[in-house]
Amino acid sequence: MKPTPSQTVGPFFGYALPQAGGGDLAPAGHPDAVVIRGFVYDGAGDPVPDALLEFWQADPSGGLDGQPGSMRRDHVNGSFPGRDGVRFTGFARVATDADGHWAIRTLPPGATGPGRVPYISVCVFARGLLRHLYTRIYFEDSAADPLLASLEPGRRATLVAVAEPGGAHRIDIHLQGDRETVFLEFR
Amino acid sequence: MPDTQADIDREIADISTAVAKAVAGGEPEPEQPLRDYKPYRSTVLRHPHQPLILTEQADTELRGPVFGVTDVTELDRDLTRHGLGEPLGERITLTGRVLDRDGRPVRRQLVEVWQANAAGRYAHHRDQHPAPLDPNFTGTGRCLTDDEGRYSFTTIKPGAYPWRNHLNAWRPAHIHFSIFGTAFAQRLVTQMYFPNDPLFRHDPIFNSVPSEAARQRMIATYDHDLSSPELSLGYRWDIVLDGPSATWMEEGR
Numbered sequence: 001m002k003p004t005p006s007q008t009v010g011p012f013f014g015y016a017l018p019q020a021g022g023g024d025l026a027p028a029g030h031p032d033a034v035v036i037r038g039f040v041y042d043g044a045g046d047p048v049p050d051a052l053l054e055f056w057q058a059d060p061s062g063g064l065d066g067q068p069g070s071m072r073r074d075h076v077n078g079s080f081p082g083r084d085g086v087r088f089t090g091f092a093r094v095a096t097d098a099d100g101h102w103a104i105r106t107l108p109p110g111a112t113g114p115g116r117v118p119y120i121s122v123c124v125f126a127r128g129l130l131r132h133l134y135t136r137i138y139f140e141d142s143a144a145d146p147l148l149a150s151l152e153p154g155r156r157a158t159l160v161a162v163a164e165p166g167g168a169h170r171i172d173i174h175l176q177g178d179r180e181t182v183f184l185e186f187r
Numbered sequence: 188m189p190d191t192q193a194d195i196d197r198e199i200a201d202i203s204t205a206v207a208k209a210v211a212g213g214e215p216e217p218e219q220p221l222r223d224y225k226p227y228r229s230t231v232l233r234h235p236h237q238p239l240i241l242t243e244q245a246d247t248e249l250r251g252p253v254f255g256v257t258d259v260t261e262l263d264r265d266l267t268r269h270g271l272g273e274p275l276g277e278r279i280t281l282t283g284r285v286l287d288r289d290g291r292p293v294r295r296q297l298v299e300v301w302q303a304n305a306a307g308r309y310a311h312h313r314d315q316h317p318a319p320l321d322p323n324f325t326g327t328g329r330c331l332t333d334d335e336g337r338y339s340f341t342t343i344k345p346g347a348y349p350w351r352n353h354l355n356a357w358r359p360a361h362i363h364f365s366i367f368g369t370a371f372a373q374r375l376v377t378q379m380y381f382p383n384d385p386l387f388r389h390d391p392i393f394n395s396v397p398s399e400a401a402r403q404r405m406i407a408t409y410d411h412d413l414s415s416p417e418l419s420l421g422y423r424w425d426i427v428l429d430g431p432s433a434t435w436m437e438e439g440r
Contacts, residue, residue: 003404005219011313017365084257089253127229128231128233147244
């Protein structure tokens with residue numbers, strides 16, 4: 001069957017799609033929690049204040065079954081109380097701030113099989129993006145990963161988060177330009 | 188001088204002609220919008236210049252997040268019942284099925300919608316054009332598909348609204364949809380339009396899909412059997428998710 005075409009998320013998704021605790025994948029107080037953060041930039045190098053990012057990943061043991069509860073609702077008053085603080089759903093969704101910044105707090109993904117290099121899958125939506133874009137966040141530049149191995153070093157670096165003093169991991173998304181992020185397609 | 192509607196109409200026509208020529212020359216008919224589509228000015232600095240990398244080995248992207256009864260309430264599908272009173276406007280019921288490219292139903296997955304109110308105003312700080320907000324309408328809804336992949340919403344028909352792409356730019360009435368498949372690589376965010384909108388030919392977002400047949404797949408059908416006596420008008424719109432054919436968990440989901 002022919003697919004339904006994509007259309008932009010537009011500028012007005014902010015009251016509908018992001019929810020409280022959308023970036024808090026890791027259970028509260030979990031000792032292995034890591035913060036991943038960055039900015040989204042356009043082709044002029046300006047921050048993108050109206051992007052929506054989604055993250056999907058394996059759990060720490062490499063499992064890809066996921067769990068419900070990423071957008072948990074209060075069945076008494078319909079509000080969004082955030083996650084239950086226990087179950088790891090594998091999914092996060094955050095909008096960029098007015099300065100283009102975003103952050104999530106998660107548990108490191110495990111390897112999904114022998115010899116596999118763990119990564120987080122990222123989906124980027126924004127005003128001006130008529131089709132969303134997929135990319136990945138790796139934590140190390142490893143020749144064992146076929147995608148990383150297929151890219152020249154400069155482009156490969158756009159997929160690898162850099163550890164910052166203080167413990168966060170930084171990765172910026174450049175939609176266009178000299179430092180353009182590697183975006184992916186699947187068949 | 189800001190661009191006029193005539194400028195935009197000309198650009199839309201030029202691209203349409205170029206695509207038709209390419210298709211006549213043997214190129215496949217595009218099923219998706221062009222990422223680099225200048226008539227929609229926001230695309231200019233926001234589309235990648237490098238080709239996308241085809242990724243042969245993927246497992247994470249062939250699976251996806253799951254949602255459940257914890258993530259929705261029964262009230263979420265009825266956007267006319269989120270305030271203390273009734274919203275203004277034309278009440279509609281909207282239903283359809285979410286399918287994959289092989290026609291299999293996408294079961295128990297999340298469908299989210301958001302939209303302007305009957306006057307064409309979004310409940311968003313950045314929308315300040317002079318149309319009234321409706322205190323009884325926030326314009327957001329969600330539901331899980333059933334075992335046949337079916338979704339349904341009750342809402343208000345949204346109004347057309349102005350935007351600043353060019354001088355005197357107006358968007359045709361639409362409802363934004365966000366749909367999850369069983370694979371993250373099937374993710375879809377799109378817009379559903381209403382039949383016979385006179386603004387179609389002037390709208391660069393709608394026309395960013397250069398194939399007429401593909402544009403038709405974004406338009407709901409009026410279905411009298413879905414209308415409820417003295418209550419609402421019915422529309423039907425089926426959704427087919429793009430994405431890799433080799434999705435996991437083909438059985439039981």
